[in-house]
Amino acid sequence: MIQAAEAMVKCLEREGIKVVYGYPGAAICPFYDKLYDSDIHHVLVRHEVNAGHAANGYARISNKPAVCVATSGPGATNLITAIATAYMDSVPVIFITGQVSTDQIGSDVFQEADITGSAMPFVKHSYLVKNAADIPRIFKEAFYIAGTGRKGPVLIDVPSDIQTKMIDFDYPETISLRTYKPTVKGNPMQLKKISEAIASAKRPLICAGGGVFLSDARDELLRFTEKTGIPAVSTMMGLSLYPTSHPLYFGMMGMHGVNTANEAVSRCDTFILIGARAGDRAVTSPKFLAKSSKIIHIDIDPAEIGKNIAVDYPLVGDCKTILSELAEITPKGDYSEWTAMLSDIQNRVPTEEENEGFLNPKLFLKRLSGEMPENTICVADVGQNQIWTCNNFEMKGGRLLVNGGMGTMGYAIPAAVGAKMAAPESEVVAICGDGAFQMEMMELATIMQENLSVKIILMRNNRLGMVRELQTNKYQDRQAAVRLKGNPDFVKLVESYGIPAERVETMAEAAQAAKRMKDATGPYFIECNVYKYETSL
Amino acid sequence: MKHTISILVENHAGVLSRVSGLFSRRGFNIDSLAVGETDDPTISRITIVADGDEHTAQQLEKQLNKLVDTLKVKTLASDELLARELQLIKINAQPNQRNEILTICEIMGAKIADITPTTMTIEISDTTNHLRHFRELISGYGIKEIVRTGTIAIQKGADTIKK
Missing domain, CATH: 3.40.50.970 (Thiamin diphosphate (ThDP)-binding fold, Pyr/PP domains)
Known part of the structure; x- marks a missing residue:
């Protein structure tokens, strides 16, 4: 006993x-x-x-x-x-x-x-x-x-x-739950039908979501994509499944996604949704998808299929096995024209310009991520910093973590603590705004207590930037309750925990700061001075 | 459109609140809900009548299936089910009205459950429509109080919810 x-x-x-x-x-x-x-x-x-x-x-x-x-x-x-x-x-x-x-x-x-x-x-x-x-x-x-x-x-x-x-302690070896039996294996008939539908498509598009990570199917997804040659986009939760520079990958779709990905979604004739629930921020309206396009939806949760968008080919199961089977039976197609069209749209995106006297967060994240090692785990918070990170932090083989469903501010630093402890060999960077940071800054103590080398980037615009942007666009720029008056000196605050910290005012200083952060063996903090009217996209 | 859904669940504390909570959380409207133990005391059967279109009904069934305590969910087709609800109705009844009321009860398949010098309490179990009709017939006497259970339903024929 x-x-x-x-x-x-x-x-x-x-x-x-x-x-x-x-x-x-x-x-x-x-x-x-x-x-x-x-x-x-x-x-x-x-x-x-x-x-x-x-x-x-x-x-x-x-x-x-x-x-x-x-x-x-x-x-x-x-x-x-x-x-x-x-x-x-x-x-x-x-x-x-x-x-x-x-x-x-x-x-x-x-x-x-x-x-x-x-x-x-x-x-x-x-x-x-x-x-x-x-x-x-x-x-x-x-x-x-x-x-x-x-x-x-x-x-x-x-x-x-x-x-x-x-x-009496006796840990059971087996589970006997008569009520809980998730479907794992996809129906073989349906799998075959889906493979045929893909094979007959002219402009198929893969949309991969967070479910692919949950099912540990990133390799299977890449293999399926590369074997069939089908171009792909991802939802926010599916970011970092594909390396940003993958020739068949065209970025994040949805309300805060990139133009190329959204164009791809509206122009495809067969939409292959894998491990994603077509949430309202990803598929902003059912009209978003071309009426004529056939929709294939693969998910482990039967309740997600048909919940948000009508589906032509549903398939319930674990996407790891489904993707490896699909890769086996689906032939390679010639989508060169379709992919070239998407690349063309992608190349037309104007390059981001530096803004005088401030640090451009998009450019900064792009350059910073270029410097970071391949296995970097980047954790974004919620708000403009999240969108900047999602669309600009270049992923190689690591992981981008965001809380896409709930949009909980104050997620980045504690989640980075957990991520760093799960993967001590990876570089872990948390990106926050000055709003969310003040909901989580008490965890700087946890970082020190656990001796964790977590890097933190703070995008300070002295505002709740995303709400400010909404108010600018929808409420005649009446900035109600978004000014963060009374902000502390963040550098001093962070230093008081014993974490090295610096402030970066302009792009000119950014490269050196990023290098210092990268070279730091312990935690490091950079506060970035961001223009108040910086846009999310 | 009305949907009659039968759900077999583990007979645990808290299961009913999971089921009813799911309805309110997902914005489904419940018309009636009835619950009771089955022949297997570890399993309860819940019958829910809910309002909504086809998409709503499908979602309901799927979401109910997702609850870890759910054994089986089945939407019973309206032309293939036997549905009953029980009502107790207390009406004003003077001694000279009793015979008349008794006749109505007999025709409509109701029983007298209790009687006082000035009232009668009627017990009737039938479909929701039949009960509505019955209430109309006796409303003239003056209804003092009505209590009704939720609808319970079972498939017609030899098939069961498990098959």
Whole structure:
């Protein structure tokens, strides 16, 4: 017999968990007391939501469920945005919360919150543990549910008295969930039909989304693309699947995408959507797609097919196996005219110009990314900085992380913490605006505490730039509540944590600063002076 | 258009709130909802009548299927289902009106569940349309109170939800 709290720790060990992100409190203390004896490394963040984002970054880079822990009440409710963020991007994160003891549940005691109830719309599944003996089964199921099918967050809420009960620990080897059986293998008949539809197309176009990463199918996607010769675009979540310079890749589509990608979408005759849900920011209106084009939609979640756009060829399954099978059976086509047309549009894009007295963020990111090593992981925040990064940070073989679904500000730094810990050998750069930075800057302490070499670029325009841009375009430039008055001296602030920092006012200084950042062995911070009317695109 | 959806779920605490929460979250309108244990006590059956077009109904079925506690979801075609709801109706009934009311009840397949010197409580189980018709017939006596369950439904013929 062991204490249930110890069983919780053992479950994590059995799942191969090396790191958990969290913030303790009374109701989760029995668990922390047992974690103290474990080899699992606990990262104390400075706000619970960031524990969730750090686990999110870790899970996306390791492509396995990651773990985040908080206490009951405010600890748990502080996680909600992180849970919703993970849910919208289908990121497998296990959220463990302490709860008040079972006999007190429902009586509004100190730090009591119904977290399973409040998080219900944003979880793939959740558990409120009522019987300590269920802990091994629940943990086993939680990891399985989070990391299979369409991945997503799973919440386990454990009352404090349950954590101290004595149980027999026997970690189940297998899962018996009669209700949960995701479809993995694509229907062979449908696969054949799709292959034929692609083969008969004149102007086919691949649109790859974040699901390709979730299914670990980047290699299969590249092979399918190169073998068939079909040009491709990506959604925001699918960025970095293709190297930016890939001859068949034409950039990000959608509201904030590039012209070439959007032209490709509206001119193709067969649209092959893979691991993407055709969200409103990607497909801004169904009219966006040519009426005559045939739509093929491949996704692991049957509910996504036909939800946002009508589909001619649906296929449910895991895109890793589907893409490798499709690559086998689909012949190489001659799309040279179609690809040349897209290249021509791409070449007509005017080059970005420097602006006097400021640093042009697009040019800067383009040049910076050119300098960075191939395996660089770039984490963008939300706002204009995100769009600048998405369209200008050149990806080679690394990874671009954004939270495309929820658009949660304050994601970049904590997610970069998680990403760096999942891939210590990779360079990790977080790009933020001065709005989001002030929602996450407390995690600079976590960076120092964990001795992480995370590089941070701050785009300072003293505004909430994306809302300002919306107000300029739609509200006669009436800039309501977007001025960030009272901004601190960011360089001094960052330096006070012991992180080397510098400010770059113009493009002339940028190259040297980028070099210093690249050469720094530890964390580094660059504040960029950005013009207030800089546009996203 | 009305859709009658039968759902088999794990008989756990909290499953009903997952199902009903999904309706409100996805913006689906529920007309009625009924839930009860099945022949297997570990499984509950939920019957939901919801309003919406074909696309909505399809989405509903898919989203319900995604819930981890869902065993089976089936939209029952309107011409292939037996649907019933139960109503208890308390009406004003003076002693001299009782016979008349009894006759209506007999014709309509209703039962008298309770009686007082001035009221009668009628129990009737049938389709939503039949019950509407019945209420119209007796409304003249003065309806004091109505309680109704949600609709429950089963397929006609030998097939079951599992097949």
